[in-house]
Each structure stands twice: as structure tokens, then as C-alpha cells.
Amino acid sequence: MKSVCHTWQHLISHPSFYQQRLKSGTSEHLVCLVQPLPPINDSTTATTTEYDDNPLDSNSGNNNKTTKNEDKQEQQQPIHSPPQYALSIYNATHNIWQRTSPTEGSGIPMFCQCLALPSSGKLLLLGGWDPTTLEPVPHVFIMDFIGTTGATCNWRRGASMSVPRSFFACAVIGSSKVCVAGGHDSLKNALRSAEIYDVETDQWKMLPDMIEERDECQGLTWEGDSKFWVVSGYGTESQGQFRSDAEFYDLYSGCWSKVDGVWPFSSASPRGTTTAVCVNRDKHQSLWFLGGDRQQQQQSREVVKVSDTIRLEIVDSIPLPNCITGTTPCVTTFDYVGQEGGNHKNKHRLFVMSGGGDGEGAFISDGYSNDGTIKWNHIHTPVEFSGFPYSASSLII
Numbered sequence: 001m002k003s004v005c006h007t008w009q010h011l012i013s014h015p016s017f018y019q020q021r022l023k024s025g026t027s028e029h030l031v032c033l034v035q036p037l038p039p040i041n042d043s044t045t046a047t048t049t050e051y052d053d054n055p056l057d058s059n060s061g062n063n064n065k066t067t068k069n070e071d072k073q074e075q076q077q078p079i080h081s082p083p084q085y086a087l088s089i090y091n092a093t094h095n096i097w098q099r100t101s102p103t104e105g106s107g108i109p110m111f112c113q114c115l116a117l118p119s120s121g122k123l124l125l126l127g128g129w130d131p132t133t134l135e136p137v138p139h140v141f142i143m144d145f146i147g148t149t150g151a152t153c154n155w156r157r158g159a160s161m162s163v164p165r166s167f168f169a170c171a172v173i174g175s176s177k178v179c180v181a182g183g184h185d186s187l188k189n190a191l192r193s194a195e196i197y198d199v200e201t202d203q204w205k206m207l208p209d210m211i212e213e214r215d216e217c218q219g220l221t222w223e224g225d226s227k228f229w230v231v232s233g234y235g236t237e238s239q240g241q242f243r244s245d246a247e248f249y250d251l252y253s254g255c256w257s258k259v260d261g262v263w264p265f266s267s268a269s270p271r272g273t274t275t276a277v278c279v280n281r282d283k284h285q286s287l288w289f290l291g292g293d294r295q296q297q298q299q300s301r302e303v304v305k306v307s308d309t310i311r312l313e314i315v316d317s318i319p320l321p322n323c324i325t326g327t328t329p330c331v332t333t334f335d336y337v338g339q340e341g342g343n344h345k346n347k348h349r350l351f352v353m354s355g356g357g358d359g360e361g362a363f364i365s366d367g368y369s370n371d372g373t374i375k376w377n378h379i380h381t382p383v384e385f386s387g388f389p390y391s392a393s394s395l396i397i
Contacts, residue, residue, distance in 0.1 A: 082110075090379070113125070115170055121144065128166050161204060176200045177199070178197040181230050184236075208255070242270070244262065245261070329352045330391070355388025
């Protein structure tokens with residue numbers, strides 16, 4: 001449609017077009033995952049889901065379509081080569097799995113962070129390791145879903161981070177800013193440094209250092225709040241011993257503050273297993289959930305009062321389906337928007353996935369049962385998309 005004329009291109013690229021899709025319940029829900037490519041001699045060489053470079057083209061993908069083995073070679077890696085990663089996109093509206101990379105024939109940095117900017121339809125890939133040297137990189141790749149022209153996804157390189165880092169915390173704050181903090185450098189030293197990126201101006205700015213070193217920490221933000229939270233992590237001399245505290249940076253005050261007793265699991269990483277959810281139970285209350293081992297659910301609830309209007313609460317572990325219990329999943333949340341009986345509906349849903357070759361590791365929550373447990377809808381996952389997702393994010397187009 002964008003190729004018809006400049007008028008159509010302008011209309012379909014304008015935010016109002018996507019706002020109208022949202023209001024009418026015709027939006028598409030995308031879950032983006034950083035996953036390893038399957039090895040060449042994997043059994044998936046027999047058949048494969050058709051790959052298409054445009055995840056918004058619902059007519060181009062079909063879970064029943066297959067391609068020839070030769071067409072798939074670019075989407076796989078030799079069994080003895082360093083792992084290659086790519087961006088997998090699950091279109092939850094049309095039940096389509098697709099894969100893309102910033103440049104044809106090459107992967108993305110190992111263990112990079114996947115972060116969506118819902119208001120602008122952009123997806124960022126940040127940091128990670130060079131797949132050849134295994135050194136941390138400062139790279140930033142930006143994929144523009146709204147700016148996509150024709151059947152080709154619109155990728156571009158963003159300005160690099162000031163500090164190469166991996167296993168760091170990151171989160172979107174406001175409509176176009178991204179905060180990163182912690183992680184480790186090429187010598188595996190835990191970092192205190194932090195910086196903020198303005199996607200619109202393509203500029204990074206260093207922030208004051210955190211109070212503590214934090215490797216393998218988790219970043220969280222809430223809509224309408226000016227704070228960037230960095231949860232748990234560990235220092236250089238205490239690898240694997242996750243801190244119980246967290247700290248947050250306030251964009252208005254320009255200072256870091258530490259809060260004790262936020263993370264009760266000293267042997268469990270919060271990375272990828274936590275997601276920010278605002279629950280309507282109390283308009284001033286922000287909650288975040290832990291996804292992980294069922295044994296961790298026996299921990300007592302802990303509530304940390306941050307201010308008169310905000311508190312952090314571990315309500316419980318996400319009650320995962322039995323088939324992926326005992327594994328550490330990757331979890332993200334998205335607002336499900338649709339229509340029921342002519343009424344506009346908007347509710348939070350959770351996407352949970354663990355690695356495995358049986359195609360049984362992905363689920364989307366669908367409300368609650370009478371006993372208060374989360375109901376799950378199973379998502380069939382083609383085997384070539386069943387690798388463990390290192391990072392996940394979601395957006396609505």
C-alpha cells in the first residue's frame with residue numbers, strides 16, 4: 001500500500017493510522033525474541049516455516065508452508081561454529097512465526113538485549129557479544145515496524161553505547177528514551193556505569209554511576225513514572241550470589257537511591273524472568289511478577305514501600321504449565337487489545353517461553369481460573385523457533 005503513492009505512504013506511516021487500528025481492535029500483537037539459530041544438521045532441515053522479512057504481512061506467512069532445504073541454509077549455522085543469533089517474531093494475532101536480522105546472511109550479537117518502544121513502533125537490539133570474538137560490543141540496531149516499506153523490514157544502526165557491555169539492565173522510560181546500567185566488561189568485571197539513549201536524536205549521555213556493581217541485573221520501568229529500576233545482580237567478587245537490593249535512578253533528581261529487600265532469591269537471576277505489570281487493584285500500586293521454579297513460590301510475600309504512591313510486591317511466581325516447570329523461562333507482557341460484543345477491551349497478558357526442541361515451550365496467559373491460578377493457552381512453536389529466548393519484548397502495531 002505504501003508503494004501506491006506518496007499520499008498513501010504518508011497516511012500509513014502516520015501515528016494516527018496505528019491509533020485508529022488500536023481503537024478499532026484490528027491491531028497486531030508482536031512478541032520479539034532473541035534466539036539462537038538451529039544447527040545445519042538439525043532435523044529441521046526437512047521442513048520449515050516459511051521465512052518472510054515483514055512480520056506485519058499476515059498473508060505472507062503460513063505455519064503449513066515449507067521451503068526447500070537450500071533456502072534454509074542461510075537461516076542455520078554449522079554445528080561446530082560459534083552460536084549465531086537472530087530476531088524471531090511471533091505474531092500473536094495471526095499465529096505466525098518469522099525471523100529477521102539487520103543484515104542479510106549475518107546474525108545479531110549473542111545475548112543482546114531486545115527492547116521495544118511501543119509508542120513509536122521501534123525495536124532496539126542492544127549490546128551483547130561479538131559472535132566471533134566473544135567480546136562485549138556497544139552496538140545498537142533499530143528496527144522500525146511503522147517505517148517499513150514494502151516487504152522489507154527497515155533496519156538501521158543507531159549510535160553505539162559509550163561502554164561495551166553485556167548482561168546489563170535496560171528499560172524504556174518515557175516515549176523515546178532507553179536507560180542501560182551495569183552488566184560486565186570484556187574482563188568480566190561487573191559495572192556500575194549507566195547511560196541513557198534518546199532514540200529520536202540518536203545520542204547517548206552518561207549517567208552517574210550506580211551505588212553498587214551489578215552484573216546480570218534486571219531493568220524495569222513503569223508507564224508514567226520517572227524512575228529506572230535496576231534489580232539485584234552481583235559484584236565482581238561475588239559472582240552468582242544475587243543481591244537482595246535494587247536501586248533506581250530518578251530522571252528528575254538525577255540521583256540513584258537504593259532499596260533493600262526487593263529480591264529474595266539469592267541463587268536466582270532476575271534477568272528475563274521478571275516483567276513490569278501495573279494492576280488496577282490499586283491505582284497507585286505497581287506490581288512485578290517473578291517467573292521461575294515452583295519451589296520459589298514457597299517464599300513469603302515481600303512488600304517494599306517505595307513511597308506513599310508506589311510499592312513493589314512479589315505476588316508469587318508465575319504458575320507455569322507443568323511441561324516447563326523447573327526451567328528458567330523468558331517472560332514478557334503486552335496489552336491485549338480487542339473487541340468483545342462491540343466493546344473495546346484492554347487487558348494485560350503474559351508471554352512465557354522456555355527452550356526445548358519439542359515445540360511445547362511457549363504459552364500466553366488468558367485470565368484466571370476460579371481458583372485464582374492463571375489460565376494458559378499453548379502456542380505451537382516450530383522446532384526451528386524452539387531455542388531458548390535470551391531476551392524478549394513486545395509491542396502492538
